[in-house]
Amino acid sequence: MPDADNPTARPYASLSIEEVEANVQRNLARRESRERVSAVVYPVGVVLAVFVLWEAGTRAFGIPTFLLPPPSIIAVSMTANAPLLLVHGWVTTVEIMLGFLLSIVVGIPLALAIFLSPPFARSILPLLVSSQAMPKVAVAPLLLVWFGFGLLPKVLIAFLIAFFPVVINTAVGLASIEPEKIDLARSMGFGPVATFFKIRLPNALPAIFGGLKISITLAVVGAVVGEFVGGDAGLGYLLMVANGSMDTALLFAGLVALTVLGVVLFLLIEITERLAVPRHIISGNPAARESM
Amino acid sequence: MASAATLSSTEPYLCLQGLSKVYATRDGPVRALDQVSVSESRGEFLSVLGPSGCGKSTLLMIAAGLLPPSSGAVTIDGKPVTRPRTDIGIVFQSPVLLEWRTALGNVMLQAEAKKLERAAAETRARELLASVGLAGFEAKYPHELSGGMRQRVSLCRALIHDPPQLLMDEPFGALDALTRDQLNLDLQQIWNERRMTVLFITHSIAEAIFLSDRVMVMTPRPGRIDRVIDIDLPRPRTLAMRETPAFAKYSREILDLLLARGVLREH
Numbered sequence: 001m002p003d004a005d006n007p008t009a010r011p012y013a014s015l016s017i018e019e020v021e022a023n024v025q026r027n028l029a030r031r032e033s034r035e036r037v038s039a040v041v042y043p044v045g046v047v048l049a050v051f052v053l054w055e056a057g058t059r060a061f062g063i064p065t066f067l068l069p070p071p072s073i074i075a076v077s078m079t080a081n082a083p084l085l086l087v088h089g090w091v092t093t094v095e096i097m098l099g100f101l102l103s104i105v106v107g108i109p110l111a112l113a114i115f116l117s118p119p120f121a122r123s124i125l126p127l128l129v130s131s132q133a134m135p136k137v138a139v140a141p142l143l144l145v146w147f148g149f150g151l152l153p154k155v156l157i158a159f160l161i162a163f164f165p166v167v168i169n170t171a172v173g174l175a176s177i178e179p180e181k182i183d184l185a186r187s188m189g190f191g192p193v194a195t196f197f198k199i200r201l202p203n204a205l206p207a208i209f210g211g212l213k214i215s216i217t218l219a220v221v222g223a224v225v226g227e228f229v230g231g232d233a234g235l236g237y238l239l240m241v242a243n244g245s246m247d248t249a250l251l252f253a254g255l256v257a258l259t260v261l262g263v264v265l266f267l268l269i270e271i272t273e274r275l276a277v278p279r280h281i282i283s284g285n286p287a288a289r290e291s292m
Numbered sequence: 293m294a295s296a297a298t299l300s301s302t303e304p305y306l307c308l309q310g311l312s313k314v315y316a317t318r319d320g321p322v323r324a325l326d327q328v329s330v331s332e333s334r335g336e337f338l339s340v341l342g343p344s345g346c347g348k349s350t351l352l353m354i355a356a357g358l359l360p361p362s363s364g365a366v367t368i369d370g371k372p373v374t375r376p377r378t379d380i381g382i383v384f385q386s387p388v389l390l391e392w393r394t395a396l397g398n399v400m401l402q403a404e405a406k407k408l409e410r411a412a413a414e415t416r417a418r419e420l421l422a423s424v425g426l427a428g429f430e431a432k433y434p435h436e437l438s439g440g441m442r443q444r445v446s447l448c449r450a451l452i453h454d455p456p457q458l459l460m461d462e463p464f465g466a467l468d469a470l471t472r473d474q475l476n477l478d479l480q481q482i483w484n485e486r487r488m489t490v491l492f493i494t495h496s497i498a499e500a501i502f503l504s505d506r507v508m509v510m511t512p513r514p515g516r517i518d519r520v521i522d523i524d525l526p527r528p529r530t531l532a533m534r535e536t537p538a539f540a541k542y543s544r545e546i547l548d549l550l551l552a553r554g555v556l557r558e559h
Contacts, residue, residue, distance in 0.1 A: 188405035189378030
């Protein structure tokens with residue numbers, strides 16, 4: 001008979017701690033491998049399902065291709081127009097990268113000045129904020145008048161849209177630090193320059209990279225807007241041409257190319273971040289919040 | 293102060309003279325410290341004990357040269373302190389570690405600031421970490437360490453340049469009771485070996501008595517010196533010593549002071 005006061009008398013409770021250990025570890029390994037698989041299978045499955053429904057829907061309801069081409073037609077258009085997409089894609093990439101680099105070259109020193117000089121911050125912030133409130137699309141025609149149809153106006157529009165998050169995130173990142181870290185640096189004998197490079201800047205890096213990630217996606221928007229308003233090359237220009245000739249499949253092909261471009265550029269920033277900042281303090285990582 | 297006489301034979305190392313600190317706020321001035329004078333001789337362990345908001349931390353920041361007093365002066369061997377003292381070691385209540393540096397890297401920050409020879413400093417940093425039970429944790433990042441371990445790293449960082457003075461601002465206040473006891477023992481051991489002058493801020497009566505040569509009890513806001521008590525207990529002290537009548541006499545004395553000032557109220 002099982003004896004309630006003596007657990008060892010119950011045969012079903014007689015797993016040794018080593019056996020329990022093995023069970024628990026095995027369960028964890030199973031759960032983790034399930035999660036790894038589902039992290040890939042679920043999103044891929046959803047995308048495939050959307051494509052299948054899209055394909056079936058457009059065929060079943062006889063939707064005209066100029067309204068909504070099925071994925072198969074878009075894929076055909078992408079292959080057929082691959083050289084075109086590459087040429088125009090490269091033009092847009094150059095505009096985006098130059099606009100983005102300009103955002104860094106202007107944005108980070110500007111943030112530094114804002115951080116270092118409160119009077120400068122008070123003077124410049126209203127201008128900065130209103131420059132953001134102003135719709136950049138509306139400025140594009142003006143830039144066209146000033147700088148013509150070439151590369152420059154697109155780069156400038158990309159820059160105008162993209163630099164704001166760099167400035168704000170860098171300024172906020174530099175300013176937000178535990179006061180004790182600064183006290184510590186002073187008591188150790190670090191001068192202002194060493195304190196900046198050894199403590200304040202590394203402390204701000206996650207915030208700065210957060211700004212760069214927003215900035216790169218905005219630079220894509222800026223470059224395309226510039227091409228819409230006046231251009232003779234680039235994916236934005238290609239979209240306008242496709243639109244004008246009712247070639248909706250090419251329009252979609254251009255959209256896909258722009259999406260891929262945006263994602264690749266974003267990932268490049270993320271890889272740079274991984275190299276510059278230890279994984280556990282990248283912003284958004286829960287482990288970062290646990291540490292002091 | 294009454295107890296100053298007992299140490300008058302040795303010349304003071306750290307001297308706080310008539311320190312007052314008043315903070316200006318929108319609601320008017322706030323008195324943090326009111327005419328605090330105390331001196332510490334070389335190698336002494338002095339604790340400052342008082343309720344929250346009595347200006348203990350302000351006192352430590354002024355002693356570190358990190359905060360100017362509103363009036364009064366700090367001197368070291370008779371020379372006035374007018375800028376941050378960079379020869380000392382500071383331990384704050386939070387570990388204040390750089391999250392992107394390993395335990396070893398955080399200790400080495402001090403060595404970099406002092407431009408110590410790298411290889412020798414690293415050997416020393418490893419020895420220090422090992423001496424507080426962190427051998428094998430040198431390459432861990434702060435988020436991989438427990439609260440007690442982080443504070444030990446912070447202590448090593450404050451010691452690597454062999455400072456003549458250690459300033460500690462409630463260093464063990466955020467730790468659990470057992471970890472705190474262990475760190476008290478570790479600190480006593482380190483102090484015993486090096487005999488640096490320690491200014492230790494705490495609001496634990498037992499911790500203050502256990503570690504100190506003298507305990508300075510402060511009044512609630514504004515912080516004034518209530519009484520300075522010599523702790524005449526043999527060293528090295530053991531945890532069991534806390535249960536002895538001699539120890540109890542000291543804690544009773546401090547307790548009575550806190551009760552008399554209304555810091556503690558018995559209903």
